[in-house]
Amino acid sequence: MILNRRVFLAGLSGLTFSHIFAQSLNNPSDETRLKKEFDMRLRPHHILDIISDLGQGINYQPHPYGHSLHIVAPRLLSHLDLQIKLVLEADDICQGCMHLLTDGKCEDVLAQLNPSPSKQAYNDVLDCRLFDYLSIEKDRVMTTRKFLKIVNEKVPGIERICTHPKENQKQRLEGLIDGFIKLGIREPSKPLKI
Secondary structure, rough: OOOOOHHHHHHHHOHHHHHHHHHHHHHOOHHHHHHOOOOEOOHHHHHHHHHHHHHOOOOOOOOOOOOHHHHHHHHHHOOOOOOOEEOOOOOOOOOOOEOOOOOOOOOOOOOOOOOEHHHHHHHHHHHHHHHHHHHOOOOOOEEHHHHHHHOOOOOOOOOOOOOOOOOOOHHHHHHHHHHHHHHOOOOOOOOOOO
């Protein structure tokens, strides 16, 4: 058995050899564990955008900003058992975007509003509200399917939080419901309680 640096230093701190040996057999290396911990990092509102778009029949094409929505959305929708890490920061969709700064912040603004707030601030507040509403901690890892089931229990209702400025709330709700039905998360006959 080859001890890695972490195990060696733990041994120096007074842990017994049997504890170190058992831990090294039961726990993969930090690098392996991090790779296996999750498949994607996503903001909650990005997932809801994708589900609503699915329900409205929107197909993804590369965007002029260069972000990765057209790559992430089809992967997410076709593999509901992917492990997703729910984050409050730039995620896998943000990658490649011309507005993503080297520090991971978004420099874009919501031009449709006057005054125009930064997208970073708007999205941070939006996702904090979603984390609270869904009773999910930031950086939690779960399958897409589990996340969607949690959200489905809050439909209707969640559309009051996740409808973007100048977007129609009723359309957003219908898009979410139709998206859930297409994915098999919601029964088509489940009545809408408004």
